[in-house]
Amino acid sequence: xxxxxxxxxxxxxxxxxxxxxxxxxxxxxxxxxxxxxxxxxxxxxxxxxxxxxxxxxxxxxxxxxxxxxxxxxxxxxxxxxxxx
Numbered sequence: 001x002x003x004x005x006x007x008x009x010x011x012x013x014x015x016x017x018x019x020x021x022x023x024x025x026x027x028x029x030x031x032x033x034x035x036x037x038x039x040x041x042x043x044x045x046x047x048x049x050x051x052x053x054x055x056x057x058x059x060x061x062x063x064x065x066x067x068x069x070x071x072x073x074x075x076x077x078x079x080x081x082x083x084x
Contacts, residue, residue: 003071005030006064009037013060018044033067036060 005028012021018041025037036059043056 002029003068005033006067006071009033009060010064013040013057013064030067032063036063 005024008024009021009028012018012024021037022041025034025041028034036056040053040056040060043053047053047056
């Protein structure tokens with residue numbers, strides 16, 4: 001997994017850069033991210049009900065947030081807590 005993919009997905013979504021989001025969908029190695037992007041872009045282009053588009057967008061954003069929170073820290077970073 002590449003944390004940069006999640007940052008790019010968030011940036012492209014925020015800026016409404018759908019072409020770049022589509023390219024990211026094809027190039028990322030994270031299959032869940034790719035599928036979330038695919039579902040959102042399909043809803044954005046073909047769905048007439050705005051609530052469906054909104055649901056797909058929030059699903060994509062929740063996944064990006066979850067992936068960023070669970071991403072492994074680099075060894076040089078100080079952990080927020082320690083179990084020992």
